[in-house]
Amino acid sequence: MHEYQPQMALHSAVHAVVAIVDSGQGARVLHICRENHVLLDFVCMAHGTARTEMLDLLGLGETPKEVVICLTGETAARRLLGRLGSDMKMRYPGRGIAFTIPVGSLGVRLHKLLTQEEPKEGQEMNSTGKNEGYDVVAVILDQGYTSRIMDVARREGARGGTVITARGIAEDEVRQFFGIEIQAEKEIVFLVVRSGEKQRIMTEIMKAAGLNTESHGIVLSLPVSSAIGLAD
Structure with a gap:
């Protein structure tokens, strides 16, 4: 029997889109993901640990957070980031933050x-x-x-x-x-x-x-x- 050898893409075109929003807003992020045909998401609860002045600068406040992590292609990731910025008003303080990370x-x-x-x-x-x-x-x-x-x-x-x-x-x-x-x-x-x-x-x-x-x-x-x- 041959040993199982996983195959992988060394130069991935996949990006992780990470959105950090107030608790209860994760469902809105997931809805936008669905509309953009993102196939795979993971949601977890979090709480900010930054100092108050940093939280104020980022507009995050001190409330519990939901972190939504989506895996999708590079083009879709850019499109999704734009939708999050416009639909959830993340361009303004207090509306959460979102960013992409290349896989x-x-x-x-x-x-x-x-x-x-x-x-x-x-x-x-x-x-x-x-x-x-x-x-x-x-x-x-x-x-x-x-x-x-x-x-x-x-x-x-x-x-x-x-x-x-x-x-x-x-x-x-x-x-x-x-x-x-x-x-x-x-x-x-x-x-x-x-x-x-x-x-x-x-x-x-x-x-x-x-x-x-x-x-x-x-x-x-x-x-x-x-x-x-x-x-x-």
């Missing part, structure tokens, strides 16, 4: 579903990069499997992770494509890893907790432009 690496199947196109470059997740910077590896999976992720990640060199809870929401097209139920309680694990170790760590995580496992995990990476507190 560095992503599984080929999910990349194709979200962008409706083949990735520019696809290969097995077994290459070793030479970049000595850092990336964030994000793992979105069903609740109850975090310890499995962390065991694998630590074994491959990651030092620790941050976990938040979320609720997954997906269109029927996603469920039909993967044959799994996305609309369930989720955990999102964030790992900051060296760029040269990223591919190996993602490979092992996908083997242990990818879409083909009972945890139905989605593994992706996000670039880190700068970081502190990560010295050896």
Whole structure:
């Protein structure tokens, strides 16, 4: 029997759109996502920890927040950001904030579903990069499997992770494509890893907790432009 080797898009055309709004406004964000044919969203509760003057500057206030994270193609991400700005008046203080983050690496199947196109470059997740910077590896999976992720990640060199809870929401097209139920309680694990170790760590995580496992995990990476507190 051949060992399962996940495939990924090394140069992803997928972006994460992140919207942070007051509690109760997440449904409006999701409605706009649906109108823009975004297939995959994750919603979690949060609370600001910035100082009062920073919260005032951003117009966020101190109320509980909802964080909506959408995965979609680059063009759709720009369009969605424009809709959020106009429909939810995010151009004015106190209406929330939204931004996009390019996804560095992503599984080929999910990349194709979200962008409706083949990735520019696809290969097995077994290459070793030479970049000595850092990336964030994000793992979105069903609740109850975090310890499995962390065991694998630590074994491959990651030092620790941050976990938040979320609720997954997906269109029927996603469920039909993967044959799994996305609309369930989720955990999102964030790992900051060296760029040269990223591919190996993602490979092992996908083997242990990818879409083909009972945890139905989605593994992706996000670039880190700068970081502190990560010295050896």
